[in-house]
Amino acid sequence: MADKNAWLLKLKKEGAVSPRQSLAEEAADNLREFILLEKLAPGTPIPERDISAALGISRTPLREAMRLLVVEGLIEYSSTRRPKVADPSLEEIIQYIKVLAALEALGGGIACVEASFVEINDILALNELMASNKITDPLEFFRLDMQFHTLIVEASKNEPLIETHRQYNARLWRARFISSRRTKGRETTLNEHKAISEALIKRNVAGMENAMRAHLYTTIENISEAKTKENNHET
Amino acid sequence: MADKNAWLLKLKKEGAVSPRQSLAEEAADNLREFILLEKLAPGTPIPERDISAALGISRTPLREAMRLLVVEGLIEYSSTRRPKVADPSLEEIIQYIKVLAALEALGGGIACVEASFVEINDILALNELMASNKITDPLEFFRLDMQFHTLIVEASKNEPLIETHRQYNARLWRARFISSRRTKGRETTLNEHKAISEALIKRNVAGMENAMRAHLYTTIENISEAKTKENNHET
DNA sequence: AAATCACTTCTTTTATACCATATTAAAATA
DNA sequence: TATTTTAATATGGTATAAAAGAAGTGATTT
Incomplete structure (x- = not known):
């Protein structure tokens, strides 16, 4: 028992060098990863005891982690207060994307002013x-796509915006990933x-905002299409 | 002991009729109120035991409540993990408002399409x-001002947008309230x-977005002014 | 007299035990 | 046989206790 504690302690110290991270925050990171990578599919119930046992922590920090993810929109409670992985409808996803579009348009606009040449x-x-043909793996292409958006928003250096954007991105990760596998719109994406890149180079705020919004509205179409096909397949 | 439980049970049932609310959520609501109404000033430390005792609950649900408010940005942890009421700098507040402006512009734009005539x-x-001269109390005027914005965003019927807007509003409540007391810009606000109202009547999306952004950028100026005066006073 | 180290105290963090409720399975009755 | 009721089990909610960590205080040493 003493050994186990020493081991945990060491892990903790190594894992979080700068601002010490609590078990709850670690657990939240883990759970978020699981959900994003589809190890926990939407709608999956999350019994506190099982998950806390699986993560090797007690229920107290796990519950706090779950509260975080509820605010982030990745976990939701059923009417009988049983937690499950959030499973948004197409309508809800479209609402998310509309907000995301506004956030990215804002971030892109600010980035046009604030971005350093290095960024x-x-x-x-x-x-x-x-754009090169080096990326063949769709998952890798998708990751780069996500990173492209994140980098632009981060270039705005607006912390709350970056954080809120991260949360919306997390909610939408799965839907966008599915859509990215189904649509062959690599060409469109690249265009x-x-x-967006050109607006950034020219530091053209209005152009950036329009390009961003257009890009996200294309995303809505892609996701709608993918979702519809998905449903047709099921029936 | 049995009596006490029965009493608590009754309270719970009465307090949360629809989706049963946990003590943590109740506590979060209470704390949020306290912070917004300045019963807990920015920078005030929040020792868990004192607060939980004051609220009459144990520390477990209180901690969960505090986690919620951390995500919402109303509580932050010091480097030594001691929680305190968030005390954003002017720069951070301006960053919040820029996001809020984007959110309200989006909400207003959608409201132009979605709002019912009743709304x-x-x-x-x-x-x-x-606009009438019936409202003399500045606090009351301020509340109505806040409600004006909230109603418009709610008319968009975009749930995540409404929720995110609520969170940003909560973070900014205090700063805006202080500014509303200092500035005599009632005239400007009303104009x-x-x-905004005219854009809504005409269902003029672009006009609404511009009016919203302009309104929020006025807010930035007011808050900057109020904050500067505040600092001069202190020195 | 100043500085440093150890010890005590206070606060957060984690774990565990208990309680109330929801779900289920089983049994009894119609 | 089907339906309803009841009992058992599993799950989330809350409280409390134990553990870990940080800060303050006092004593000792240089």
Whole structure:
């Protein structure tokens, strides 16, 4: 028992060097990963005892972690207060994306003013990598796509915006991933990214905002299409 | 002991009729109120045991409540993990408002399409009440101002947007309240509300978005001014 | 006299035990 | 046989106790 504690302690100290991270925060990170990577499918019940045992922690920090994910929208409680992985409808997803579009338009606009040349170069490089034919794995392409958006918002240096954007991205991760597998719209994506990049280079705020919104509204179409096919398949 | 339980049970049932609310959620609501109403000033430490005793609950649900408020940005942890009421700098507040402006512009735009005539009438009535000289209490005027914004966003019927807007509003409540006491800009506020209302009546999306953004950027100026004066006073 | 180290105290963090409720399965009755 | 009721089990909610960590205080040493 003493050994186990020493081991846990060591892990903790190594894992979180800067601002010490609590078990709850670690658990939240783990759960978020699980949900995003579909190890926990939408609708999956999350019994506190089982999950806490699986993560090797007690229920107290796990419950706190789950509260975090509820606010982030990744976990929801049924009418009988049983927690499950959130399973948003297409309508809800579209609502999320509308907010996401506004956030990214804002972030992109600010980035046009605030982004350093280094940041812009990184973003351009990422885009060129995506445009080259080196990326064959769809999952890898999807990750780069997500990173493209994140980098732009981060370039705004608006912390609350970055955090809120991260939360909306997390809610939408799965839907976008599914849509990215189904749609063959790599060409479209690249064109829209190009438009965004050019607005960034020119530091053209209005152009950026329009390009961002257009890009996200394409996303809505793709997801709607993917979802509809999914449903037809099921029936 | 049995009596006490029965009593608590009754309270619980009465307090949360629809989706049964946990003590943590109740506590979060209470704490939020306290913070918004300045019963707990920014920077105030929040020792768990004292607060839980004051609220008459144990520390477990209180801790969960505090986690919620951390995500919402109303509570933050010091480097030594001691919780305190968040005390954002002027720069951070300005960043919040920029996001809030984007959210309200989006909400207003959607409301132009989605708002029912009843909803529009309610909003107009509220605005007229504010414009009449019946409201003398600055706090009351401020509440109505907040409600004006909330009603418009709610008219968008975009749930995640409404929730995120609520959170940003909560973070900004205090700053806006202070600014509302200091600035004599009732006239300006009313004019800008009028512009917003007219855009809503005409269901003019672009006009609404511009009016909303303009209104929020005025808010930035007011808060900056109030904050500067506050600091000068202190020195 | 100042500085440092150890010890005590206070606060957060985690675990565990208990309680109330919801779900289920089984049994009894119609 | 089907339906309803009841009992058992599993699950979330809450409280409390034990553990870990940080800060303050006092004593000792240089």
